[in-house]
Amino acid sequence: xxxxxxxxxxxxxxxxxxxxxxxxxxxxxxxxxxxxxxxxxxxxxxxxxxxxxxxxxxxxxxxxxxxxxxxxxxxxxxxxxxxxxxxxxxx
Numbered sequence: 001x002x003x004x005x006x007x008x009x010x011x012x013x014x015x016x017x018x019x020x021x022x023x024x025x026x027x028x029x030x031x032x033x034x035x036x037x038x039x040x041x042x043x044x045x046x047x048x049x050x051x052x053x054x055x056x057x058x059x060x061x062x063x064x065x066x067x068x069x070x071x072x073x074x075x076x077x078x079x080x081x082x083x084x085x086x087x088x089x090x091x
Contacts, residue, residue: 014040
């Protein structure tokens, strides 16, 4: 399996260049004294995120309508799923 190397940067360098990294799409491993202490993972395009949120909200509204059509609640649906999953494990 191929392993992708994530660039590393010290906490000092990260702080000094923060504005540049905020405009970047590059994921970084942040180090202190040579040890990785965290990762900087930039958010994706904000416009794309807003569109995905709009689509998610539309899907949630459709699900609410479907649940209403069959006269059930989200909690009842979750319970049915748990039962079906448990039965599937036994089979």
